[in-house]
Amino acid sequence: MPATPSRPGTARTRSWWGWGHADAHPDDAECIAMGALLPGTLARPLPIPQVTDLPITRPAATPPPALAHLVTDDPEVRAAHAMGKAYRDVIRALRGRPGRIPDLVARPTAGQEIADLLDWAGEHGVAVIPFGGGSSVVGGVEYRGDTHRAVLSLDLTSMDRVLEIDAASRSARIQAGALGPVLEDQLRPHGLTLRHFPQSFEFSTLGGWLATRAGGHYATGHTHIDDFVQSLHVVTPAGAGTSWRLPASGAGPSPDRLFLGSEGALGVITEAWMRLQERPRHKASTSVTFTDFHQALDAVRAIAQSDLAPANCRLLDPGEALLSGASHDGSSVLILGFESATTRVDGRLTDALDLTRAHGGHAGTPTTNRDAPADTAVTAWRSAFLRMPYLRDGLARMGAVIETFETAATWDKIPALIDAVRTQVGAAALKATGHPATVNCRLTHVYPDGAAPYFTVAVAGRPGDELEIWDDIKAAANDVLHRHHATITHHHATGRDHRPAYDRQRPEPFALALRATKDALDPRRILNPGVLID
Incomplete structure (x- = not known):
């Protein structure tokens, strides 16, 4: 396990190979229990990977003495900065194929130090990958290629005030x-x-x-x-x-x-x-169940096109509701919540529930006091929302292909888009694996003119072929999104994984302007090469 603290002032450590805290991952028994729910997965989980098993070479560049105190070549730190936290990253770590591990990791404490690091990197052909917290799920914090002498991961977490x-x-x-x-x-x-x-x-x-x-x-x-x-x-x-x-x-x-x-x-x-x-002082929330998912979509659209502005308006289809524990009877579930720092929000929740009833919704008991028992569906969803990435990694250890992707489209396209993703992505997963796949959907964000569907795909893979299978499934998903003029990403960014679809989505004059901007601001092409443009 890495020795890098997850945040200042705590003893918990970040997992270098998977999501979140190293001590929060499912143990072997829990992985086996989850795998039993997805026929065709492994009998035993893949072992947790160790940094000592990785092919970490000596750094290909050495910073000057004036910058040496900002930089480390510690193998565990380098491994923790090699990838993001997508399913592809987790599988590569589990299979011992993490890709190009950065030669160095820099932790500057001021803007001038960053400028000095960029000057040095430009003069010596060193690629610089801004890292943030490293939670990218689109290949946004790794180096792919061989045109640079060395790779420097730029970690800004020491600049946190x-x-x-x-x-x-x-x-x-x-x-x-x-x-x-x-x-x-x-x-x-x-x-x-x-x-x-x-x-x-x-x-x-x-x-x-x-x-x-x-x-x-x-x-x-x-x-x-x-x-x-x-x-x-x-x-x-x-x-x-x-x-x-x-x-x-x-x-x-x-x-x-x-x-x-x-x-x-x-x-x-x-x-x-x-x-x-x-900070909000007034809150009100509840869940609403629907027997018909398309009626639920209509209800969410009515709320989004009102002036009620809920803070939370997340619709779970039956599969997603079952996965999160919000429903066990095949219903779709809408998690609805309001908040305000200045005024009570009970009335806004009541008005929103009236709109859901007009579309066949059945509301739970509203919670309008922070000390009152929360709606059980809301509580289950919130817990599952935070736990799900850890469970994904546990299923990945069982050989499952399990990942998410998100998009956004206008309301006139949303019902057909969701149906097409379920059908065509499910068919692609079956073709690639021979196993039936689960394709679930939830709406994470909604607007007066459209919504952001978020899909989860889960299917048993073949040992060693997990990445190829996911690439086939993701290609099918990208084709569906493109045909429906749905964006390749609503909030996960483009990174390297979404580049082909992003290139098809953006207008060519804008691409010309972006390339010219890159040439003007980064003439040596050292900053995050391969992201957004070649």
């Missing part, structure tokens, strides 16, 4: 390396919160959220981190710059938009002024 709070404007200047809990711990004494809670909250950073345009807590309204940005400070190989801190501006294309979603390919986000809010 809230530097300044403007109470009047309700905003804060925050270093990009702050992990979610570290950030919120510093805001809490001020009664403020960013309230951006992706599933990776514990293990991802503010800079990572910004660079990948992460989706967060809110299922409606402010769904992406973009909505909270006032200003960015970015260090590029061509120089550093800070956008003006403004509530809004019509002065040309937004400079912040250039770097939001750029995935470290154009520059390194080091600080950001972020819009905050008071």
Whole structure:
């Protein structure tokens, strides 16, 4: 197990090969029990991989003495920075094929140190991969290729402070390396919160959220981190710059938009002024069951097109509801919640439930007091939401092919899109493995004009062929998304895994502008090579 702390001030360690905390993974007995639910999996789990079994070579580059104190070549640290946390990464680790392990890992503490590292890397042909918290599920934090002399993983988690709070404007200047809990711990004494809670909250950073345009807590309204940005400070190989801190501006294309979603390919986000809010004091939530999934879609659309703006509006199809324990009778389940720092939200929940009843929904007992017993379906979903990545890794040890992908499309396409994914991705999985697959769906975020479906695929694989099988399944999924003009990603970013589909989605004039921007800001092509453009 790696010796790298999961966050400052704790004794728990991060798993170098899988999701989250090393001590939270299912044990062998639990893996075997899960495998029994998916016919065709292994009789015994694959062993947990050890860093000592990896082919870690000596670094191919050495930093100058002035930068040496920022850099480590420790094998365990290097292994922990070699990949993200997608299913493909977990399988590669389990099979002892992690790919190119970075030669060095740098942990700068200031923007000038980052600039100095970029200067050195550019002069010596060293690729620089901004790492964030390393929770990428799209191949966004690894090096693929052989055109660079060495690889440096740039870990900003030592830059994790809230530097300044403007109470009047309700905003804060925050270093990009702050992990979610570290950030919120510093805001809490001020009664403020960013309230951006992706599933990776514990293990991802503010800079990572910004660079990948992460989706967060809110299922409606402010769904992406973009909505909270006032200003960015970015260090590029061509120089550093800070956008003006403004509530809004019509002065040309937004400079912040250039770097939001750029995935470290154009520059390194080091600080950001972020819009905050008071911590919520009023909450109300419940679950709603539906016997017909398409009626449930209509109910969610009605809520999204109202002015009720629920904080949580996540629809689980029958398979997803069963998997999370929210329902066991074949029903679809809508998890519905409201919150506010200033006003009671009971009435908004009541109005939303009226809309669900008009579409065949059956509501549970609302919870409007934090001390009251929570709706059992809501509690089950929340627990499963946090536990699911660990269970995925346990099933991967049993030889299962189990992964997720997400998208977004307009409402007119949503029903047919979901049906097509279930049918065609299921058929592709059966063809690739000979085993029937489970293809579940949930809506994670909803908008007046569309929604973001999130799919889970699970099927027994063949020992040693798991990656090839997943690649075939993912190719089938990408084809369905492309035919329905659904985006390749709603909030997981593009990385390297989604590049082919991203290239088909973006307009060619924009691709020309992006290439020119890369040439201007990173002329030596050292920053995250292969992400967004070649």
